[in-house]
Amino acid sequence: MNNLIASLVELLDPSTVLTGADISEKYHADWSGADPCQPLALLKPKTTQQLSEIMALCHQHDQPVVIQGGLTGLAGGATPQSGEIAISLERMNGIEELDATAMTVTALAGTPLQVLQDAAEDRELFLPLDLGARGSCNIGGNLATNAGGTEVIRYGMTRSMVLGLEAVLADGTVINAINKMVKNNSGYDLKHLFIGSEGTLGIVTRVVLQLQPKSRSSHTALCALNSYESVTKLLVELKRSLGSGLTGFELMWDSYYNKVLEVLPSLTSPFQENHTYYLLLEYKDNNQTLGAERFESALFEQLESGLIDDALIAQSHQDADKFWQIRDGIGELFQVLGPVSNQDVSLPLEQIGPFADDLDQRLKAKYNNIGVLLFGHIGDNNLHVCAYTGRDEDKARINEDIMLMISEYAGAITAEHGIGVLKRDFLALSRTPSEIALMKTLKMAMDPKGILNPKRVI
């Protein structure tokens, strides 16, 4: 080890290699709640070339490394494990090019997501990737975890907006797969190896993203519905009438909706009566007047058809914000609910309603005084489950119960947060043995010494 650290100090400038107490606690853990751990050393390369040389040395010394971006991951992938050197990409930061004609942006991996969003906005463009951690997370980490967030229903996950990237392999090889072209079938599309593989197959160092024109108008409504079947039928109808403009379809079960209103007295339900499902809709258009007309007429049609029981269209930004505060109230609920089993899962569309009912029943039969709150991006198959008993010792058991039920319903044990270390033991609940064997084949081929984010994912 001392040999390696000495070689690294020799290779890099001393400010780039930190050890012991010089490593701030920030680098001991990500946001997932996985147990913190001080890395053997913390390296902060400034260039792809430096990172390549670091990896060549670590490879030579069989030294495991953990890759860190904004440390906002929720699966424990960036929390150091015992004996690992941490490599932070935070200094590899900056936008290299924004091409307003091709609508692309090229940036280094350590660039915060919000910096990219703002740069796009300045040119009347739009990066269709957004999540709560936008100010802290880095675009490299967004690629490594194939981040989801809002607007997936329209624009897809992070993967779908990546045109090209550069990555460093476990042995230091630099893969330059930078590309600004939509159509390119010249050999294997290697970027997909690095997107969503959580840093286990290579380190993303540079990205090219497809931007979109900024929408000129946004329209929001809160609807009430009384059956899950109405929800799925409404999704189909609105996809037909609103087309690609439908950018938000956020379902809240009454349990969640009522709990938020109970805990946040500043919010009140805009509806007179109680309903079983509450749905937040967002529609974007390039024309304010035509957009408002189209949105109103689509909703009116579905009030007439009976799929929607009641609906309120936001008449101002303030109205829209109030609707979103109910949906986003989960953040404040976490402050008061005590220990929560918080799961981010996916299910086939028609299974989400039956799964939710079944889960609610089974958990209530098994645990005393359990609260079960449900909401999700249903248009993307994504359900969020929060279950809490007030007892810390129940959390792991509830997590496992949910994972097992997801397997029964042929769902995905993680929709957007990833596997990391926290769900590694459950992977076989969502994937077949031959799939997992193929993942291991890839890992072995690309990182035969297993030094890159080891024990994450597989």
Add this chain to the structure above:
Amino acid sequence: MNNLIASLVELLDPSTVLTGADISEKYHADWSGADPCQPLALLKPKTTQQLSEIMALCHQHDQPVVIQGGLTGLAGGATPQSGEIAISLERMNGIEELDATAMTVTALAGTPLQVLQDAAEDRELFLPLDLGARGSCNIGGNLATNAGGTEVIRYGMTRSMVLGLEAVLADGTVINAINKMVKNNSGYDLKHLFIGSEGTLGIVTRVVLQLQPKSRSSHTALCALNSYESVTKLLVELKRSLGSGLTGFELMWDSYYNKVLEVLPSLTSPFQENHTYYLLLEYKDNNQTLGAERFESALFEQLESGLIDDALIAQSHQDADKFWQIRDGIGELFQVLGPVSNQDVSLPLEQIGPFADDLDQRLKAKYNNIGVLLFGHIGDNNLHVCAYTGRDEDKARINEDIMLMISEYAGAITAEHGIGVLKRDFLALSRTPSEIALMKTLKMAMDPKGILNPKRVI
């Protein structure tokens, strides 16, 4: 060999194993023009299980195989090479499920594209993948080659509509990565290994595709412009005003436009004057009246701004068909031009115009009496180049000249047709040595004996 054929006959029913003259010439070559070759045997498995057993046997005997779908590929990937057994997936044919609520279709790999298109249409849905060979090509081949076609500007390549798949590896292992969920970050997304890798890493046997609601109205216009800069500026403006509804942006250089009108006397230019660029636009909407208004006002705005010199909006299907006949006239040109170097390439958006001018000049300086026709899906970076001298011996030289120029301009040597055998020697013009080395690492890991579509791509 005889041992293997005997084992295959024993394994499969005899109608599934053809040899010698029983193999119709259809299976000797694909549509690419690569030299035909009779395979050692032709196998027509009916199930994934049979295909898996075939591959296990071939793997055991180190027997190379070529995978055949609809045989419509243009890169020679499905044309047998000497000593290969051909495996046709044509009997693994049929739709297993069409889920009109989730808007997904699940089908076997040997299902013709048009069958899927029609099934979607019957449910008022739309499969956003279309190409000239729709009646003959199979969906498995579309995935293997990551087919492009029209509407890529809106919906992306085939890859972007694949939710899940099943594939058989070189050793017969079945990878079941069937999935109907938009969000699924549960481990590596293995499907991307098989999409666009032209059958060299595995055989796609079953697919799940995301469908879209069928648009209710379609609007077409033919525009005239006088500079390439106006073309790219117009693309930006129309993306802003028409949003996701812009589904066609087909540019024709005057050389191409005039040649089509010269060769096809049934067509006449709807414009009084000559222009440098002709642009076919298509816009789709979910509302006929609003859609027509929006399209007309967007075009009027750009006539006013001066980006468009002249524009004609189709007033009927007949008008729209006439505009498309000019764009699709290339099919008939091929009948009369003699030997043509026909290249499908991609370039960064702003480079397409300068590249086209430079290519035209250089080819005309080098070859006597050369004709150079240019057109393409510019919104997807895709340029089609047709160059002809009437002399067969020039074709290969012209191909090579174009490939070398693409490399100079940092473009892609193939946009949508793929590498196959025909462009294999040129791959290094578009990809770096470390990328090609990584492709070989993947190939070696997944097909160590090199029996699956050998000598294609890499």
